[in-house]
Amino acid sequence: MVVKYQYAEPTFSAKGTQMRDILANYIAVVSRRLPDDVTSKLKELAKVEVDPLQELIYDTMKENQLLAEKMKRPSCQDTGALQFFVKVGAKFPLLAELNDILKSAVYRATKEAPLRHNAVETFDEYNTGLNIGNGIPSVFVDLDGDSDRCEMYVYMAGGGCTLPGEAMVLMPGQGYEGVVRFVMDRMTSYGINACPPLLVGVGVATSVETAAMNSKLALMRRVDSVSPNANAAKLEHLLEDGINNIGLGPQGVGGRKSVMGVNVVNTARHPSTIGVAVSTGCWSHRRGLINFDADLNYDLPYNKGVEL
Amino acid sequence: MKTWHLTTPIEDADIDDIRIGDIVYLEGTLVTCRDVAHRRLVEEHRPLPVDVAKKAILHAGPIIRDLGNDQYEMVAVGPTTSMRMEKFEEEFIKQTGVKLIVGKGGMGPGTEAGCKKYHALHLVYPAGNAVFAATKVEKIVDAQWKDLGMPETLWVCKVKDYGPLIVSIDTQGNNLFEQKKVEYNRRKEEEIAIINKEVKFIK
């Protein structure tokens, strides 16, 4: 017999409850309001796409975001599988409760926003109906020495855009030309269906999982951000122009541009390998950033003027 | 780019002059229908519990608010990738007599053949615009196969002014995305050649 996924909300400390409630509210905001950098980039791209079909699509997008804000509803029905990329110091007072807080926040936000039920248990193949399950939300933690702060990206990872990412390990002989081929081929295959204009995250590292993680972190950066490495920045620029010139347009129906941006995140490699990965964010790139201090004062660098 | 307004029931003559790249707005019955529903009909030979002949289906998994007493509200609805249904769609069109298949992204040769033989269209709704679309749903009149969970249930919607829908496959079997892909791939090769001159970082 299949034992179904059970969830009982744990009892939190007073501060833990406070952090959970802040996050539940923030997740609902992320589900309906695009980050400022994405909104302004879309505005800029809409000005470039002046043919009637492309214009109609951009107008629909603009109208949709206004309606989502006004009606307090998630702007896209695919509210994704929640992912958190967390940088937290050993002295952050809620470190021990953090995992439970994140799961509970998603559970609450799912009812309140409301979010779609996107957690299907594998092999037993049933939808938990709660939007949480084993390993969902996904939490990736980076320990930040003995700081008492906690910074986290909140990401609604959609089933048509960022979840079907790809990674591969190249031989050094294939060089960065191999990286370029890998990225460009993904653009004309699954990129078309990933709801362009895209934010393309490219990870370069030493293996599939390190490259994949880098490609995800690349999506957390602002659309106009530039890699601190001069050569990686050059590749970002070259890929951005190259993918734009393919001319996917909004929704892949053709147009003058294809992307909101290309971000590369790189780490070192073994002499025998070049790991490469691509993750794509769709135009409705719902990622947030919330930074807590030890007293749970927080700021929202991606959402100017938002109060929770 | 021509603009058309269609109302269900849709007859062959209503759609035979519509071409890829045209825009359609729909009034009438639209039923959400995706992966498992297609599989049940085509592979498991279970009849669809909703009659979609001369009507429209939508490859989508919406967010629904359950108001109790079998009353539901459409909160957000947008299309999912149509290509996942490609394997089943020709047979689906044949068996059901559906006229409009709405989804996201292109479909392949099976759907082209189905649209040509049985007079049907594949159209795409600009995905991600789920609240805008939900405001075009006047009422959810029925829900079937609820055992599949919120995203996969067949939600029978009465819609008005539902669109813009971009025609991706027409009744002659023309395929907008396949034509575009040829262009995209050609341009891609040109761009790769340009970029590769600049990325010889391993020396």
Ligand code: SF4
């Ligand atoms: S790719 Fe993004 S905008 Fe498109 S349906 Fe998926 S989540 Fe929504």
